[in-house]
Amino acid sequence: MINFYSFQGTVTMISDFITGQNGEGEGCYKLISVDNALGALVNFVVSPTTYFVDHVMVAIGDRVTGYYDGNAPVPFIYPPQYRALVMVKNSSFQNVKVDYFNSQMVSSDGQLQLTISPYTQIVLTNGQPFTKTPVNRDLIVIYGPATKSIPAQTIPYRIIVFCEKLF
Structure with missing residues (x-):
């Protein structure tokens, strides 16, 4: 992590x-x-x-x-x-969160919770599909509107999964 x-x-x-x-x-x-x-x-x-x-x-x-x-x-x-x-x-059309997301899909800072829909693209950093559940991983999350609750809740457009330590 x-x-x-x-x-x-x-x-x-x-x-x-x-x-x-x-x-x-x-x-x-x-x-x-x-x-x-x-x-x-x-x-x-x-x-x-x-x-x-x-x-x-x-x-x-x-x-x-x-x-x-x-x-x-x-x-x-x-x-x-x-x-x-x-x-x-930065773009006014999308938000980006880079963080570790736990088994409840909540970011490590507790500020964002993800709800994955059938339309959410889940891919690897090389653009190939990720076919497992993206829990307990470092993720790049691209999303639009979110609730004003804490944690904010959103349905992401796309999730990019870091499968191994590339850095």
Whole structure:
């Protein structure tokens, strides 16, 4: 179980991130700087294994949310630099929650409960169907309206399942 933390803001810079001395990973890693307009700035290291919801391209000026492992070690620098596990280009048409969901389909922070319908797409990160029950797993949940209860309840449009630790 990954302890997902997030940071939301506007992309202010995208640049190549050097990972080695021999240029082996040259061009494969990016550094995406995100500013939340309240004075906080974060750099996300984006690797080939970073999952982009809907496989979108992000550009300077886009509103994004980056998810990272809150328990992973990070360099003690400013601005903070986190290894992005999941990146979301924010949209007013859908909500995204990245978290661990228990056997009752409640997120680890207790803020969202899922009700799966026959129309909910449940897929792996590679886009293939997931044919088991997605309980007790790390999930990316894409959903629309939710109740105002605690936990909020929703019927997700799509669930992306992390089957193994890819990060």
